[in-house]
Amino acid sequence: MENSPQQPNWLQESPAQPSLTHRERALEHQDQLTKPPGSLGELEALAVQLAAIQNSHNPAAEPAHIALFAADHGITAEGVSPIDPVVTQQMMTNFVNGGAAISVMARELGCELEVIDVGSRWPGELPQPILDRRIAPGTANMRREAAMSPEQFLAALEAGREAAERAQQSGVKLFIAGEMGIGNTSAAAALAAALLEAPAAGLVGPGTGLQGPALRHKEEVIEAALSFHRHELGSPGALANPWEAGRRVGGLEICAMAGAYLRCAQLGIAVLLDGYISGSAALLAERLAPGTKENMLLGHCSAEPGHRRVVSALGLSPILSLGMRLGEGSGAATALPLLRMACAIHNNMATFAQAGVTQGDNHQ
Numbered sequence: 001m002e003n004s005p006q007q008p009n010w011l012q013e014s015p016a017q018p019s020l021t022h023r024e025r026a027l028e029h030q031d032q033l034t035k036p037p038g039s040l041g042e043l044e045a046l047a048v049q050l051a052a053i054q055n056s057h058n059p060a061a062e063p064a065h066i067a068l069f070a071a072d073h074g075i076t077a078e079g080v081s082p083i084d085p086v087v088t089q090q091m092m093t094n095f096v097n098g099g100a101a102i103s104v105m106a107r108e109l110g111c112e113l114e115v116i117d118v119g120s121r122w123p124g125e126l127p128q129p130i131l132d133r134r135i136a137p138g139t140a141n142m143r144r145e146a147a148m149s150p151e152q153f154l155a156a157l158e159a160g161r162e163a164a165e166r167a168q169q170s171g172v173k174l175f176i177a178g179e180m181g182i183g184n185t186s187a188a189a190a191l192a193a194a195l196l197e198a199p200a201a202g203l204v205g206p207g208t209g210l211q212g213p214a215l216r217h218k219e220e221v222i223e224a225a226l227s228f229h230r231h232e233l234g235s236p237g238a239l240a241n242p243w244e245a246g247r248r249v250g251g252l253e254i255c256a257m258a259g260a261y262l263r264c265a266q267l268g269i270a271v272l273l274d275g276y277i278s279g280s281a282a283l284l285a286e287r288l289a290p291g292t293k294e295n296m297l298l299g300h301c302s303a304e305p306g307h308r309r310v311v312s313a314l315g316l317s318p319i320l321s322l323g324m325r326l327g328e329g330s331g332a333a334t335a336l337p338l339l340r341m342a343c344a345i346h347n348n349m350a351t352f353a354q355a356g357v358t359q360g361d362n363h364q
């Protein structure tokens, strides 16, 4: 980073790698359970993957924790979202009052939902129980300047680290990050385009619902923002550097999510990814600390078209594909019951020996 502040030590720690031993043992265990081998398909694979990530014989998707990061985006000044940015603040209230989709889902799942403001334009004191980690009243307009200073970028990563550590302290086994921020599909697309060195066209989508000329305008704004930063850096490739991409075209909540993903990977807490914004944050985390992706499962495939590109760059396949495009962590939360089911099966089914059932390959 230009005029970089000192990177804190935690950012230099490597992500923990899934245990090969536990993967092998979990695979062997699955084949001892009273079912034809492989007959529970992806449910088997999910339990095995969690066992490896958690370094455990007993994979667990509970307790799960949802940390929802909120922030505003300077790029909304360019007309990239059909929604008034004040909705970011209004939705924060809705989250804590229990009326938003993710609030209902969290209740249904019996999961804690923590709402963390890392940079909304809320004037004055925040209502309880929103956590106040405000770094700036929204990012700067990335079309004209860097979205964040280097210090703000590090502070956003730090807010994510804190959330991951709070989760660890309360014994969380599975971490979901949600987001709220009008304009954040633009930041997610710009960040993905910068990191993947790809044109904005395939990565910009409708977000909350742009179509036709308005969607083309969004694409042009993001392409112009990318050119501006590449030009400022003096080389087209320099924007693929995650330290530059994150702060120049990212969002405060997106960088906080990346910090949380990174810290979860270091701590061995499994991460369940959500949609496009989450995917873009995951790509940033992976580029900041290669290997972070090994700790991730993907809850769903968003209807936002760029999501597929981002998750295929991470080598992840979705548990669900329901045409959802909300964010907030809603796609991850929807996939959570299946992960719970996968773990319950792995941990509680009888083996052939326990149940006195003849194993297929013993038959002559």
Ligand SMILES: Cc1cc2ncn([C@H]3O[C@H](COP(=O)(O)O)[C@@H](O)[C@H]3O)c2cc1C
Binding pocket: 080, 081, 082, 083, 087, 091, 179, 180, 181, 182, 183, 184, 185, 186, 206, 207, 208, 209, 326, 327, 328
């Ligand atoms: C009422 C409402 C609730 C939401 N919850 C999540 N989003 C989602 O839409 C926003 C991104 O879309 P864009 O880039 O087009 O502004 C983000 O806040 C995202 O979390 C919402 C959007 C709205 C309008």
Ligand SMILES: O=C(O)c1cccnc1
Binding pocket: 185, 207, 208, 274, 275, 276, 277, 278, 302, 303, 304, 307, 324, 325, 326, 327, 328
């Ligand atoms: O995929 C997502 O996370 C998404 C898509 C559109 C709007 N907000 C979020």
